[in-house]
Amino acid sequence: MRLLLVEDEIDIQNFLRSSLQEAGYQVEAAADGKTAERLAIGGDFGILIVDLGLPDQDGIDLILKLRQLGITAPVLILSARRTVDDRVRGLEQGGDDYLTKPFALAELLARLRNLLRRNGPPTGEATRLRVLDLELDLLRREATRSGQVLQLTQQEFVLLEYLCRNAGRVVTRSMILDKVWGMRIQPDTNVVDVHIYRLRGKVDGPGQKPLIRTLRGVGYVLKDR
């Protein structure tokens, strides 16, 4: 997947470039709007990351120009601005996404995947999810591990479903709050950890291989290996 990274701060550009390359993207980077435009026209990129604070123009204007040029690849907006511009909201509704700095790399990667999935060819929605010996029946809202039915509450099921859909990948606390509870908040208490802790108590029974792993400081990962 070819990715165009438009970011004027070289430190961040370098760090993102190597991280994204590690994650399997072919990264081209531009430090200003003009270069980005030139690269984007012939580049055939699958996805774009655009920082709003560019030296020569506003990131939003760049995106609008690229759209006029017929570039339809999804755009992930990076912004150091705290309050999100209304125009960004507009773009977000159009299928794109934004992330405010500072952000967790895991979240950036997750949002990129999410954008690509949304814009990719529709896959037949599975009714069952399977990760190792853990199985989720999405229609009956029932989870089993090694054939044993897990007694999950509705909310715990949604949380586990989210972890399963991202099996093998890190999800952060704010991603969990966003996707499972629909809130972009950052509580200064450990509310998410308690939920995970409880879920783990039900999923990873005694004697079983623990599936839900905590990556301290980052988030959680549901092991798929």
Add this chain to the structure above:
Amino acid sequence: MSSKTANPLLHSAAWRISLRATLAFACGTLLVFIFLHQFVANDIQRRSDAWLAGEVDVLGDVAEQTPKNALHDRVVEEIAELASKEVPNRDTSASASNDSVFFLQTGDNDAMMLWVGTGNGQEILEAIQAKSTLPGAPMDLRVQGFDTPFRVAATRINDGSYIYLGLSERDELRVLRNLRARFILLWLLLVLFGFGIVFFTTYRMLSLTRQITEAASRIGHSDLSARVPTGALHDEVGSLALTLNRMLDRIENSMHQLHTITDSLAHDLRSPLTAIRGKLEMALSSGDQTEPIVIVIEELDRLTEFLNKSLDVAEAKADALRLARSEVDLDELLRIMIDLYEPSMSDRGLSVRLQSGGPIRIKADEALIHRMIANLFDNELKHLPAACTVNLFLKIDGGIASLTLEDDGPGFDDEVLPHLFERRVKGRQSNGHGLGMAFIDAVVRAHGGTVSALNREQTGARIVINLPV
């Protein structure tokens, strides 16, 4: 600034204003006087003309009807002398000798027949002959040897002779001269007095503005605590000074808030930054690098949230918080929030209950409302001891959505309660940044609502949030 060294008074606005005002006043009064003067002069002339016409007719009749004997001249002469005693505008203080009136009768050949007046009347006769004065309306006659002209009326009697009655305009001119002299004296006094008053008032008024200017320039340079003098009067300048002072109050207040924010930011950033630095140095030297890095990331996350919250509170205090309003169901939001927080609460032995009459939809900034409610729950979670209960009541009353939170914990510290919604105010046991309640207050205010907090009578705290629908 050369004008200042020359003469500050002559270059002051007060001087210019008084000069112009006085000029306008002087010109105006002068015009009025000229008009009056003209009117008085005309009236005096009209009166003397009427007298002249009347007298010359009387004298003509007398001259006609008196038999032409030896007494004729004496009779006419006496009548003429009598008439000259009734001269209008006569200066009574003047000498008894009457030189302001003459009577002249001339024959067909312009020879003098009778003369009553000072001197022999020869110059007057010549002047009359030169001007060929005719009967009719009185007219002016300049005579050599006399300073002032005469007003002369003439009539012709049936024996073919002419009778002339002349009245010197001296008295008339004297009256007008007196009038002018008095006016000019009074006028000068009035103009000077007016100039003085205008100058005094404008100078005082403008010196107040000068003081304001000086005070304002001082404020710009040194500190914001100085205020401009307001003066005793509640006029335009006074209200200008008051307005300036109020503006300065607001600016000083904002600056103070800004200082508080930067101070608290500096304070609150320093310790975590120091901790982060220390952890990273530890990570460099120690074998296992995971733990310190994890702690650093957590510390950074907290720092980010603190920064966001500080800026939100600061913006809300400055009325600069931008709201992206959409429909928010408070009932649904509270249920989700309880679902999110319940496990943490029950882990700590707390229980939470909601009493709600059903969906309550308000137009609000969803993200801010989420964060505000999360703050409420975080506060409870952090400060309540075990075995406490949090009760939430949600109702709608007259277009106001009301959320009441009650707990049976220890309540707010007494010294904290009056300042609860200010920044950096926190209880003795609190280890937070002291922003939670300030943030709640900021969000509620930004939505046009009110929030109040108090300790319940028995025990525990009660927070009431009212938001317009």
